[in-house]
Amino acid sequence: MLTPRHQALLMTLAGMTVGVAVFGTVVAVNGGNPFTAHDTPVGLVSPTPSSTPSRGDGLQADGLQYVVQNFGTGDDPVSAEVPAGWKSAQGGTRPKFLDSTGVWQLRFDTRGSQQSPEQLVANRERSIDEPGLKVLSRDGGTLIYTYTDKSRGPRMGLSRWISLDNGKTSAVEITVGGRPQDEAGLRAVLQHATETIKLPVSDGDDRPN
Template identity: 80%
Template sequence: MLTPRHQALLMTLAGMTVGVAVFGAVVAVNGGNPFSAHETPAGIVSPAGSGTPSRGDGLQADQLQYVEQSFGTSAEPVSAEVPAGWKSAQDGTRPKFVDPTGVWQVRFDTRGSKQSPDQLVAARERSIREPGLTVLSRDNGTLVYTYTDTTRGPRMGLSRFISLDDGRNTAVEITVGGRPQDEAGLRAILEHATETLEIPVDDNDDRPN
């Protein structure tokens, strides 16, 4: 016959057994990491702290907020509006703004070119060496494409080349990048950056090519 002390000990051991079983189930669900039960699953970016609204189905265009960013040079300052909370990874004539999660980005190139937007679209298409490249469109000086990044998986890019002289030369390139499911948000960012772009016009400029 079990004494009250033995009965209490058995009940404690039974409780520990159940706890271990539950703990093991949590570990299995979360890939073996016992501390990741509340972490965001891979491939889904949490909007908390990122400043960029997102759901599992992609970047949300209708909730984006924008702030003006200045770049270029002191002699030729350029500005445009980019999503709020995105930080500049580099500045000058080729600034790149990246969201805190590293999933999305927008890049500008203000050096200009003597080539037309259509010529640069063709050149950009030829230059992409990523696996699984699929060109979705190449209209109006904008190249839209998808590919597979060996580390991040499926990606989407939209590169727009903007002319200030009826398509003879190119003044600015704007490229946005993310995932295929982010297409609506990426297009919204590209359009907003284009609409808010402010660049000085120099009739005697010396473009590199």
């Protein structure tokens, strides 16, 4: 778990498994682009209330708007952009954001792990105890699956683990959930969160197993 011993610095996540050591700088996210150093910390930004748009019977990627949400701890601040109108259900190192209907959700786990994204994908797949589980993909540190919820019916989950050291360990988990017909929108939310998340850089390795 990130502790107060960590430097309150930020790092860009370039892709899902790019490893880099950064000290004394703040790095902003530019998905797929080279790392860019900056000298400003994450600022506190108040989200603007808005409804989450949808068309037809699914979450539409092209209609989503995003706002910055701040979470983590005072010593280890984290921020990411989430869909406008999705409200925080819990904060800290494991924040969750839900739309007004509760159909769609976005969850972060910033505690990190000593296990690789591939190991965590396999662990999550084994741990899901839901009827009708079907794994659609387990590539690139991302698990995509569907199952049937007893009360809500067919559901889809996308869980991604991001590494900062060439896949040796995992720095953060990002999970989105919804229905199978929401796949395009869920993929967009997951990718946008991946590209915009800003994490403190640890000065030691005290992540859980």
